[in-house]
Amino acid sequence: MSIPQLRNPPFSCYPVFMANTRSETLSIRLKPATKRRLAKLAEASGRSSNFLISDAVESYVADQERMLAEMRQADRQVKSGHYIRHEDMKAWLLSWGTDRELPPPKCVCGKVHADGPPRLRSRG
Numbered sequence: 001m002s003i004p005q006l007r008n009p010p011f012s013c014y015p016v017f018m019a020n021t022r023s024e025t026l027s028i029r030l031k032p033a034t035k036r037r038l039a040k041l042a043e044a045s046g047r048s049s050n051f052l053i054s055d056a057v058e059s060y061v062a063d064q065e066r067m068l069a070e071m072r073q074a075d076r077q078v079k080s081g082h083y084i085r086h087e088d089m090k091a092w093l094l095s096w097g098t099d100r101e102l103p104p105p106k107c108v109c110g111k112v113h114a115d116g117p118p119r120l121r122s123r124g
Helices: 032-045 049-079 086-095
Strands: none
Touching: 032 049
16 A cells, blocks of 8 residues: 655644653564555654554554443443343344334333434434
């Protein structure tokens, strides 16, 4: 994959100052092809490889933390009896766009929750 070189990019970059940011060194191993791609991306973006790697790791860690928090919340909901059975959700989704569309499934506890299935007006 080739990254295009832009002599006069159509956007403005602004400097990111990290003078007061504490950081630590971490050594990683990359495949040679990945290292070359990273170097090309760094050159094309005007950023250092270290900046790109640090930014990617920050993003990945934040995504994983959010995912784990949502999984813990879902686990608590299931343990407290607040969930929709897989079979009910599947039947509802498979009914979309048919002449016999089913109403949204309900929580097994029988209550309507604010974060329940969406009540869509139209899917067309």
